[in-house]
Amino acid sequence: MTDTPPDRPSASAVERLLADLKALLGPRTATSQAVREHHSRGEGLPDAVLPDIVVFPETNEEVAAVARLCNDARIPLVPFGAGSSLEGHVVPLHGGVSVDLTGMDRILEINPGSLDCRVQAGVTREQLNREIRSAGLFFPIDPGANASIGGMTATRASGTNAVRYGTMRENVLGLTVVTPDGRILRTGGRARKSAAGYDLTRLYVGSEGTLGIVTEIQLRLNGLPEAVAASVCQFPDLTSAVDTVVAAMQMNIPLARIELLDDMQMRACIRHSKLEGYGETPTLFLEFHGSPAAVAEQMDMMRAICDEHGGSAYIHATRPEDRTRLWKARHDVYFACLGLAPGKSCMSTDACVPISELANCIRETRADIDQTGLIAPIVGHVGDGNFHLTILFDPQDPDERGRADALAKRVSLRAIRMGGTCTGEHGIGLHKLDALEAEHGPSVELMRTLKRSFDPNNIMNPGKMIRLS
Amino acid sequence: MTDTPPDRPSASAVERLLADLKALLGPRTATSQAVREHHSRGEGLPDAVLPDIVVFPETNEEVAAVARLCNDARIPLVPFGAGSSLEGHVVPLHGGVSVDLTGMDRILEINPGSLDCRVQAGVTREQLNREIRSAGLFFPIDPGANASIGGMTATRASGTNAVRYGTMRENVLGLTVVTPDGRILRTGGRARKSAAGYDLTRLYVGSEGTLGIVTEIQLRLNGLPEAVAASVCQFPDLTSAVDTVVAAMQMNIPLARIELLDDMQMRACIRHSKLEGYGETPTLFLEFHGSPAAVAEQMDMMRAICDEHGGSAYIHATRPEDRTRLWKARHDVYFACLGLAPGKSCMSTDACVPISELANCIRETRADIDQTGLIAPIVGHVGDGNFHLTILFDPQDPDERGRADALAKRVSLRAIRMGGTCTGEHGIGLHKLDALEAEHGPSVELMRTLKRSFDPNNIMNPGKMIRLS
Structure with a gap:
């Protein structure tokens, strides 16, 4: 057991591994500076470390073979999807191999009759939603970025729709996982619920690539809502905006989205997205899904709650183009902030x-x-x-x-x-290791037990999520 | 590592442990035949094995001390709640100590503002719902029996409301767990979602007492629905009844309950519960929650779907006493079957x-x-x-x-x-060990890895859920 994350592998060890990987994947093995730089970091903070090698496997078997080679050589393995992680998950902190899964981008099955599908890890959420739309279905988890489903699984992603539809925790039914020693295992299944055995699926959801590589994901899907509408409301201060949210949740209003932008964020969005008719005060963006009557009722109830809390500039956006403009402004907050x-x-x-x-x-x-x-x-x-x-x-x-x-x-x-x-x-x-300890205290030791038993050589994304000593 | 479940402990080992437990818990340590028989089995199959000792701890610290004593002596430990398990979970297959948690029956906190609470493991779901009703709240998971929340957590229980509100998997926010070596750990927290670390909470939910003892549970709660109504509809055959359900799910109708009783079950219920006006044909019992308008709309939509599928004898039950009669009939199916x-x-x-x-x-x-x-x-x-x-x-x-x-x-x-x-x-x-292997195949080996690392002496409910070799 390597209790501390391994240092960078030696040049000779990398050389030997590279020869093996080339024999396995041929030209889908890269060591060029440009490719290594692309795999040196995610979004967010500029902290970057170059991997020694980048590979582009296309099947479960190839991923398993890569894992076995790395495990035998004790060389770190870092899964890489869309690269949109904000917390440095994809940074190869101790060098080694970045496993780029974007070539595994096939939708393997869509089951409209049972509202589920199975996709490879490199499928992005926008790609999936494009494919299933014609079947009247959608996949609700929306973290903003066009992330890969594999990456969203590994970080337990959620986003704007989670208040109604849950997070990846609730929407992943099962997984195909490659263990650090190269076994290909299936967890979970297609049933909506199961009481059969330890919940390995939930263990891998949010494990940040530290226990193995997720290569396929069985997902719950939802029927497209019959009607969709959006509203915006502004408030004199943060407290009244937040109290409005609390009241809505306590009244069981099944909101699909409820997003808060504070005064500074509104200033940024008004400038960047040319939102007209709004002041620089705390604002709620809301979305409603359901039958036309249910949506209308929800909007009326929300309007009443907003009024009670001093809301103003209330607008309903039922036309798709108005909704799109609002949610585009919400999704563009990052660029608006930079502005x-x-x-x-x-x-x-x-x-x-x-x-x-x-x-x-x-x-x-x-x-x-x-x-x-x-x-x-x-x-x-x-x-x-x-x-x-x-x-x-x-x-x-x-x-x-x-x-x-x-x-x-x-x-x-x-x-x-x-x-x-x-x-x-x-x-x-890699930024919140201290916070994890502050939050979970002695139970972090149980997480260490888990990591050590699943990845005894500590090759899986070492240095992330948990300090081993 | 004891790879096979331990045999019954020797008389002398039990003797020594009994002395230690008496020193710890005094009269809350029992060895009488009657008490041991009460802790020899759950409901369902009559397979029974006597524990050597039954203890009644009342605090986390007492449970931890019991675990330490058992771990040191390598004597099995079997958690016991309401005893309503249907799959033999509470049977002390290899003797040892049955840990009766019914004395830990305090509701520790209720937080109406954030819709959550924390309870001790021995609190039953009916007790909890009685306590929180006046705050306008309810806990939706309803497996039928008046199970303990600890037992429901350990078996990943669900029941009639799961279609709308999820199972224990979705409704447990965090846990206090006593590990086999007697540490008291907290998992999860009070936030509705978290991406901080391995999901230890979900690992213990459904672990059937094989990884430790759940002593406290933080639960999500729901606001009581403004309006509740029920319907019943009968069908000419199973297929049309089931197709009705599938159509309703695909149309996103947010049903709170949708229960099927086949012709034989209806025969039993008509006799036992004196249901009048129904035939012995496949039948759906439905329940709707929401605002009065939303409930009325859902009922109309369901009626239309039922009509399309040849449904008849459609009745709406909006009066509480009629709803109660229907759901009592549903909950009494066990006795109806015996009849x-x-x-x-x-x-x-x-x-x-x-x-x-x-x-x-x-x-x-x-x-x-x-x-x-x-x-x-x-x-x-x-x-x-x-x-x-x-x-x-x-x-x-x-x-x-x-x-x-x-x-x-x-x-x-x-x-x-x-x-x-x-x-x-x-x-x-203890009845579905083969089925677990058939369902999960090689990934059962990963479950074994987990069990071995969390409970290296295999004292926690040995012989249940997973075969170690």
Whole structure:
């Protein structure tokens, strides 16, 4: 058992492995600088480390053979999908092999009769939704980026629709997994529920590539809603906006999306997305799914709740083009934030608290941000108690980067103190190892037991998610 | 590592442990025949084994101390809640200590603002619902029996409301767990979602007492629905009843309950529960939750779907007393079945398939039952693809018991062949060890790895859920 993450492999070990990988995959084995750089980091922070080798397997068997070779050579293995991770999951911290799964992009089966499908790990969520739309189906998990389903599984992704449809935790029915020693295993199945054995599926969902490589995913799908509508409402302050969300959740209104943008985020979006008729105040974007009558009723109920909490500038967007414009503005918040301070970089952090603590947590966080002098808009999937900070900082200014890092850490600890979690959906990666310990305390030791028994040579994405000592 | 379940502990080892347990718990340590018999079996099959000792701990620390003593002495430990398990989970197969958690029956916190609560493992679901009703809340998981929340967690229970509200998998936010070596650990938290670390919570949910003892559970709660209504509809045959369910699911009708009773089950219920105006044909019991307008719309939509599929005798039950009568009849199916053949015993088995396979699977199963000459009504939470057989057999007739066992095994294998699972909600226990292997194949080895690393001395409920060799 290697208790500390391995150092970079020696040149001779890499040489030998490269020969074996070339024999296995031929030209789908790359060592060029450009390809290695592309696989050196995700989105978000610019921390980057080059892999020694990048491979592009196309079958379960090829992934298994790659794993066996790496395991025998004790060389790290880092799965890579769309590269949209925000927490450094795909950075090959100790070199080794980056396993690019984008070539595994086939949709293997679609079962409209039972509302499920099976896809390879490299399929992206937009690709999947394009394919199943004609069957009247959609896959609701929407983290913003056009992430791969494999990556979304590995990070337990969620996003704007999770308040109604759940996260990857609820929507993955089963997996094909390659273990570090190269076995190809199936977990779960196609039934909506099962009480048969340990929930290996849920163990791999969110394991961040540290227990094996997810190569295929069986997913739950949903019927496209008969009617869809959106609303926007503005509030005089954060508390009234958040209290509106809490009231809606307690009244069981089955909202499909409920997103909060704070005043600074609205300033960014108004400028970037040319939103007209809105002020720079806390704002909720809402979406409703259901029968036409159900949607109309939900909208009326929400309007009443908004009114009670001092909401204004209420608009209903039932035309698809108006809805698209609103949600495009929501999805473009990252670019909108960058526009607030040209030349700066963005650091994105997320946290999630019990919904009763949300107003407090966001209020304290807003005051904290203001004290730092940094620009950091807040946006959130507030129906789940989940919010994000997009912290702008000058990458050339170590002091500013330090203040940004410290702010992100305080957000994690504040959420934990309020009974929440240091990450609702982005994962631990390499930036939140301390926060994991703060959140889970002695039970992290049980996670270590798990990691050691599943990956005794610590070749799977070493240095991520959990410190082994 | 003890790879085979330990044999019964020696008399002298039990003697020594008993002295230690008495020092720890005083009179809450029992060895009387009556108490041991009460802890020798669950419901369902009469297979029984006496524990050597029964203890009644009342705190996490006491449970941890019991675990440490048992671990040091290598003596098996079997958690015991309401005793309503149907698959032999609580049978002390190799003797040892039955840990009765019914004394841990306190509700530790109720958080109406964030719709969650924390309870001790011995709290029953009816007790919890009584306590939270005045706060406008309810806990939806309803397996029929007044099970303990700890037992429901350990078996990943679900029941009639799962189609709308999910199972224990979706409704447990976090746990307090005592490990076999006596550590007290917290998993999960109060946030609705988290991407922080391995999902230890989901690992313990459904682990059937084989990885540790669940002592406290943080649960999601729901607001009581504003309006509730029920309907009943009868069908000329199984296929039209099941097709009705499939159509409703595909149309996204948010049914709260959708239960199928086959012709034999209806015969039993008409007799036992004095249901008037119904024929002995396949029947759906439905329940709707929502605003009054939403409930009315759902009922109209369901009526239209039922009509299309040849439904008749359609009744709406909006008055609480009528709904109660219907659901009491549903909950009393066990007794109704016993009434079909006085003197016989009941064996209950469940399976779950993708909903598109449900009609086929139930039809084949009905034909299979008819060939055996046994009486076995079918009832099911069909919105999830989950159905149960209540197989009647003469406990004095080994041949009949053999035919009943063989039928239950064929149901498991049929469900697996159709892409489903050998148990949707009852668990593996001691009757479905073969079925687990048939369903999960080589990935059972990964479950063994897990069990060995979490419980290296195999003291936790040995012989259940998984064969170690």
